[in-house]
Amino acid sequence: MTETWRNWSGLETASPARVESPADTAAVVAAVERARQEGSTVKMVGTGHSFTAISAPEGTMLRPTNLGGILAVDRDAMTVTALAGTQLKVLNAQLEALGLSLHNMGDIAEQTLAGATSTGTHGTGGVVASLSAQICGLEIVTGTGEVVTATETENPELLEHGRVGLGALGVLTRLTFRVEPLFALEANETPMSWDEALGGFDERAAAHHHVDTYWFPHTDRLMVKTNDRLDDLDVEPLSRWRAWWDDEFLSNAAFGALNHLTNAAPSIIPRFNQLSSRLLSARSYSDVAHRVFTSPRDVVFREMEYAVPREAGLAALREARAAIDASDLKVTFPVEIRTTPADDIPMSTSGGRDSFYLAFHTHRDADHREYFALLEPIMRAHDGRPHWGKVHTRTAADLAPAYPRFDEFLALRDKLDPDRVFANDYLRRVLGD
Ligand SMILES: Cc1cc2nc3c(=O)[nH]c(=O)nc-3n(C[C@H](O)[C@H](O)[C@H](O)COP(=O)(O)OP(=O)(O)OC[C@H]3O[C@@H](n4cnc5c(N)ncnc54)[C@H](O)[C@@H]3O)c2cc1C
Known part of the structure; x- marks a missing residue:
């Protein structure tokens, strides 16, 4: 059954061909492989709090609703691993119950972890302002259906870029954040x-x-x-x-x-x-x-x-x-x-x-x-x-000079998503085809 996707501000709508709510990484892999074989696209959405059409689905829309919750807490390393579709407000409440906290955040907590970090959602001040900069590990399903994990020592290039990936590098399934004692x-x-x-x-x-x-x-x-x-x-x-x-x-x-x-x-x-x-x-x-x-x-x-x-x-x-x-x-x-x-x-x-x-x-x-x-x-x-999630008129041609490592990001996108399974109009505008 299909449905209309609409973002929070009501500025953007889309009619995906198919809607699914994967409950695990294997279901995400299956959706990506099918789209690739059909020459179609897949888009995991967050809660639609971007004002841009960055998460507008074209082929299959994946809902994050069954991908929530904390998976692991490492009190020695002071890290928490959660499913990527967890809403920030759920993580905040669960961290508080554990006596833990993120370092910093923006001014609402409705977004999913992957949705918020994929556009670089930030707060103000602190030692690290954005949620993305607090990520120290991730698991992602690439456009070829591979499941790859990245940390500072394993696939560090993917960790570097995947923290603000614009939904262009793959579907994030798990994220690990550095945390601190509740303050x-x-x-x-x-x-x-x-x-x-x-x-x-x-x-x-x-x-x-x-x-x-x-x-x-x-x-x-x-x-x-x-x-x-x-x-x-x-x-x-x-x-x-x-x-x-x-x-x-x-x-x-x-x-x-x-x-x-x-x-x-x-x-x-x-x-x-x-x-x-x-x-x-x-x-x-x-x-x-x-x-x-x-x-x-x-x-x-x-x-x-x-x-x-x-x-x-x-x-x-x-x-x-x-x-x-x-x-x-x-x-x-x-x-x-x-x-x-x-x-x-x-x-x-x-x-x-x-x-x-x-x-x-x-x-x-x-x-x-x-x-x-x-x-x-x-x-x-x-x-x-x-901001990648807020209204603007910029295109790939004029964004490239603003980001010294733009070409590196495009090269990684070519490697991880050669068939553009994760493309949509917004990504074609800001990254190119
Ligand atoms: C009321 C309001 C207040 C806000 N306050 C702030 C603020 O204080 N600071 C700030 O910086 N921004 C703020 N924003 C912007 C907002 O944080 C970002 O636009 C954020 O990306 C929205 O998250 P979302 O969960 O709604 O994701 P969506 O907007 O639905 O998606 C954003 C991107 O994430 C991708 N994505 C989602 N899930 C996955 C996944 N599992 N794997 C890979 N990619 C994925 C989507 O495909 C898309 O590319 C605010 C927005 C609103 C409406």
């Missing part, structure tokens, strides 16, 4: 003016473990969130009421209702942003790390995010603000600003350079195209690399 974070949120936030940006990023900054377009106001590690697990979370009010009601229900209003009357957005940004208030709390890093996101939006070299970040942000101010565009969603240390993954947006991320959002029912088209040239002019 807690103290979160402090402080409203600031533009000059205060940008003037102290570098010092703040150096002084705190994680810094996440939000600028409210059409205003001079930002919200600065800092997260710092505590020495123990003695935490003071927000009360249930405050958490519901801030994270469920204000950030989701009320913000969603507001967007319906402003979509109908965009001219009120600047005045509204002025008012709401003046109402921002400071708050502090502490909790186990994954509950501080992530929060529910119920208001459906579209997003473009670029990583520019760290040293170019503030200039790119200032230019983005000038372009928005000079345009007629009215934007409700804040611009999110994060930083990451360089990692060693060839196709990672942070590969080989400390990075500064700028993320632009619009509500699902607002037209994102003009907004993103205004800002993408600024990001490109600063040698920006687009």
